[in-house]
Amino acid sequence: MKALLSWLREFAPGIDGDAAALGDMLSALGLTVEETTVTGSVPDGVVLGRVLELRPHPDADRIQLVEVDDGSGKSLQVCCGAFNMAVGDLVPLARVGAVLPSGLEIARRKMRGQASEGMCCSEIELDMGDDAEGIMILNDRVPAGAGPGTPLAEALGLEPDVLWDLEVGANRPDALSVMGVARDLAAGLGVAFEPPDWSTAASGPDTSDVAAVEIVDPTLCGRFVGRVLRNAPQGASPPWLANRLTALGMRPINSIVDISNYVMLELGQPSHTFDLGRVAGARIRVRRARDGETITTLDGVRRTLAAGDGVIADGDDEAIGIAGIMGGASTEIDAGTTDVLVEMAWWDPPSISRTAKHLNLASEAATRFRRGADWGDNVERCMNRFVQLAAEQGAGVAPGLIDERGDLPDRRPLRVRTSRVNSLLGTGLSTADMAGHLRSIGFGADPADDAELDVTIPTWRWDTETETDIAEEVARLHGYENIERTVPTANEAGGLSAYQQDRRLVREVLVGAGCYETQPMPFVAPGALAAVGLPEDGITLSNPVDDSESVLRTSLLPGQLRAVAYNQRHFNGDTRLFEIGHVYLPAPQGQLLPDEREFLAVALSGEEAPAAVAVLDLLAEALALPAVELRSGSLPGMHPTRAAEVAVAGRVRGAVGEVDPGALEAAGVSGRVAWLQIDLQEVLDGPRARRRYRPVSKYPPSDVDLAFVVPESVAAAQVERALRASAGALLARIELFDVYRGPGVADGSRSLAYRLRFQAHDRTLTDAEVAEARQRCIDETTRRTGAALRS
């Protein structure tokens, strides 16, 4: 909503002060100022000048010499870069000493040797428009008496004014009008709010003799006021009215439409006008639509209504308007119109809201009706204003009003406990304080006793209904900044959950391992999941922002590959990336929402599978994950021979290895990408190894190195398991330190070299003990795995 200071003052002449202070007050009242514009201000020293003579500059092509009459009796020479004026034109002349809005001070100077004693101005130089090309030509824009030397502001009838663009909440239908803004601002400033009323002489037959209205559905329409005009004006609006509409952001159209918009902006009430001669039977019936009923609206669109939509029908029960949203084409006013029926109604907000939504039809009227218009005396005021403006432009006004009623909101006084209001706000206001605040904005407030008020909520506040709503009004007028600040004393300890702490640990481990955290958006293109070898079963968006981002991811793989490709494309080389984010798996049977899980992914570009396994090992160690196993298998999106399922405590929780080369190619990634993805939620919520103290041995260890030739079909993990099982209780540590394939080792096998450390807690081991353990390891491992000791 835009508000013009001069217009506000027509409702509360006491509104005064500088623009910034008034703006702060509006914001403090909840009418947040988004933009402030000072309009109609012309710098001192800018006057009308008349062009007497135009001469070429002797030494410059792009400027000419203008002889100007500035009203002082002698002419001035001005150098000017524009060529759009003619001798005799009236132009704005900035005299020497004038300061233009840009800050430029006009001085006497020479341009290429010629004196310039002022400046002829364009619109943009005076901040009066966007035209920067030519000098403003004012011949037709100033009254006949205005001659050279007249200050420009006076010549154009301009007065400084302030225009605010206000953000108004959905609970403040009243503040979508100049009057409503003025009421609040006057209350905030403590000045009188005195809305004018208007009266107009009427003649001819009474409105109720020439038109009739029937409210068939009282739940739809709470009030319908109608009045008839004859010979409605149809030309252009007078400039003052058109200027105000323009200032508030509406385009002037024609007289009757402009009056309707003017009254709506000024007083808040939308109206609609019917060509009464085209309304069958001059009768209006207000009812709900039949499902599938059609109507062609003013904008020429044929629309299909649903049962429940509000309709204005004529005497033949044909729909001639969509209630509160848009009129019909069949009764639109045109050059042949004589009698006009003006409608001002109150519509049930939810009904209007639903209809506007399903028809996808927004209008200024609907915006107000869906928030709740005023159904009280303001309707008559608005009608009076409408006919007064129409009469000023030559319309005849029929006496009398049609005033039909349906169901209106209950406005019996509401009992408000001052203790409750104070307890919500943390204030100590008296009943009288609260009553004063409420009355200042038109609420009724009668003390019921010392501790309670009977509050009558005004009809322009449809959304205001409860004790809490009243508390908000009291707080607003009291001033939010006047509420004493306190801090509650929580009796509980704050903290992160175990899950949240572990998630931070995971991040820190990965950062320590050289990984950058990424946060790609969770959307992928249709087909993007299939392109990287995953099932194409992502949940789709109904109204995606971008069609190439219309599917919810089921894996972090597409997003990570995109990040890898982005970095490669931008010459950042290979990168270590990770992400912790949600994936959205298909909804389980019988559930509405998807199976949403938090996953962890690590993508190491330019690295091979063992790097990802090493990262997994780091995490397993940091989180004390029990029994992490790698199980070979064919995994979607993963390299066929370089990937394994990750099982934690016997349950599959993810995959590790490398990304499938086909998926890399589809994603535009070059080189290999080592990859780890786990269901973080399951892993962190799952079992953990207990870290129980074991005494540290004081005795020296004995290391034994063993190398086995192992067929490729036997996993290193099997060999390690066999070694652990056979080494016995004296084994302190085992480590694979070398893998060898090549001459000396048969094709289809490789050599795995382990270092085993033996140590006891109570003695130094003898050579015989170590030798015995060594032999046991060799015997058992060769027997169990088919490995051979490499000699």
Add this chain to the structure above:
Amino acid sequence: MIEGYEQAAARAEERLAAAADLGAVSGIERELLGRRSLFADAKRRLGDLDPGDRAEAGRRLNGARARVEAAAAAARERLAAADRDDRHAAERLDLTERLPQTVPLRRGRLHPVTQARDRLEDVFVGMGYTVAEGPEVESAWYNFEALNIPDWHPARSSFDTIFVDLGEPEEVMLRAHTSPVQIRVMEGRKPPVYIVAPGRTFRSDTADATHLPAFNQIEGLAVDRNITMGDLAGTIDEFVRAFFGREVKSRLRPSYFPFTEPSAEFDISRPDGSWLELGGCGMVHPNVLRNCGIDPEQWQGFAFGFGIDRLAVMRHEIDDIREFVNNDTRFLSQF
């Protein structure tokens, strides 16, 4: 004449199915399909036929030719797959061969939004709050209805919600704010409740320097016996000083949200004396408490919410938030 070509095509199909390398496939293609091939010859000879027979013969010839072409493509695909399989077999790795790895001595970085989120969580944890989380795909109940935004409410359209194809139209959506977590927490346990809920939220905004369709918010909720609006203002103030510095002030301005009453926007002071709007807040609406089975005569509370990404933007003077989702390491390595 046509039978002969069809027989040749059938033989070629068999040979292609058995071809052992790409050279063999190319040879067969040259022989049958090339410029001086059997089928090229056949096409020339079609002209010799009676005009009445020509159409039928042409159709059969084209069919045979198409079968050979398909067989050649299948053979190429088969050989490529075999080649892939060979390559994959040759590079097979036993992932359980865990040799000690040397990790490069270079730190990665946490995403700047994560850093901001962690700092926020830490401030509120210090003030006695726990951290709650909720799903990003939500039902209309949690995203709207329980928050006192019925289907007809004008505020609904202001969320620019992204809906998903689940349930009835507009029944399931990407959450437009973190406020649904308020409902999930209060449904799950009785007051007192002191939580903050950071997380990803979504609006139907085209990505540009200052907008992303996916962004992050943090929500706060305190419900207890005697929580007041003064407590709200004091809590915001304390948070602002802890997070932005002791010299930074806060103020509340009246505003409107369906789920709080009274509602406010909160601003923080800038060094030049102007104010910057940071987020929305208010006293939890009695209808919201009722929707969670909490008696508003017994309990009252406040809630607040604001963007996390914007804090990272302010802290690091980032001028294009699309960098948050590009994941360019030249960007990520700066924080």
